[in-house]
Amino acid sequence: MSQADVILETRGLTKAFKGFTAVSKVDLRVRRGAIHALIGPNGAGKTTCFNLLTKFHAPSAGTILFNGEDITRERPAQIARKGVIRSFQISAVFPQLTVMENVRVALQRKLGTAYHFWKSKRSLDELNDRAVALLKAVGLEGFADLPAAELAYGRKRALEIATTLAMDPELMLLDEPTQGMGHEDVEVVTALIKQVSAGRTVLMVEHNMSVVSSIAERITVLQRGAILAEGPYEEMTRNPQVMEAYMGTADGEPVQAA
Incomplete structure (x- = not known):
């Protein structure tokens, strides 16, 4: 090449x-x-x-x-x-936050407020459309208001992929994305990786x-x-x-x- x-x-x-x-x-x-x-x-x-x-x-x-x-x-x-974003073997989501809130936190760096924890949650509202689009991309739009802790394991991995995508990666590094999954979840996450790899x-x-x-x-x-x-x-x-x-x-x- x-x-x-x-x-x-x-x-x-x-x-x-x-x-x-x-x-x-x-x-x-x-x-x-x-x-x-x-x-x-x-x-x-x-x-x-x-x-x-x-x-x-x-x-x-x-x-x-x-x-x-x-x-x-x-x-x-x-x-x-620079656009090199990594996921980890162990699902790295915030369990106490909702699925939507997890994605909005990942998107927050675009506002330039990534470390301004004292700002109101309303400052993130402008990110809702992008967050919803990301959740649709990974099949989680119906779980937006659910606490991340209540997601099944395979869906937690899907949420992690959504938060990775929120960082606009040019290169995604996925460390054991199907580890610990049953057959059905493996198939879902495999298809998801293939889908989100378009353009990256x-x-x-x-x-x-x-x-x-x-x-x-x-x-x-x-x-x-x-x-x-x-x-x-x-x-x-x-x-x-x-x-x-x-x-x-x-x-x-x-x-x-x-």
């Missing part, structure tokens, strides 16, 4: 913790407008990679480029303002291979912090090392990675 097609690139990205190398010389290129999956077993370095990309950890070595700009030394808030780029860590196979255009497989293989799902299923270690048995039947 050409350099113009690359939204995110890492060069030699490395993170060591007291002698243990969690991420080792990772060269990653994410195509603009694609859904790209990062897979591997527990301890492979996937979440550490996300922490490095969003600057929750500082790299020990290497470079991170976003839209061709070196962001290696920038702080998490700066990364977010998604980099996701995901264990569920049925999710990866159905929506990811490219897969990067990590092993002990380093890239083992990279390519489309069909190509990865023909890679003996990947098949044995991560994607199933020798008969080609994919299973959920450990």
Whole structure:
């Protein structure tokens, strides 16, 4: 792919913790407008990679480029303002607020009042139309007045995607978006990710291979912090090392990675 097609690139990205190398010389290129999956077993370095990309950890070595700009030394808030927005493995909503209020809080930065907690709730009313549109996009318009704590788990994940979208991400980093879900919720959230990816780029860590196979255009497989293989799902299923270690048995039947 050409350099113009690359939204995110890492060069030699490395993170060591007291002698243990969690991420080792990772060269990653994410195509603009694609859904790209990062897979591997527990301890492979996937979440550490996300922490490095969003600057929750500082790299020990290497470079991170976003839209061709070196962001290696920038702080998490700066990364977010550039349009790199991340969700987490554990649903991160405000349980005591309603579904609508959760989305309005995420939208509040557009008013320039993100830290003005003493202002009236009425100052957020101008955000209602956008909040309703976001809730419709994730199928939650009928739950707007419900406290977030009362949502089923799959709907909480949908709400988290709505709050992520409220930040106008150019690149969405989704960390285990279907973790802990039943089959029905997995299907709903998978379809939702595909839907909201239109016009933006998604980099996701995901264990569920049925999710990866159905929506990811490219897969990067990590092993002990380093890239083992990279390519489309069909190509990865023909890679003996990947098949044995991560994607199933020798008969080609994919299973959920450990």
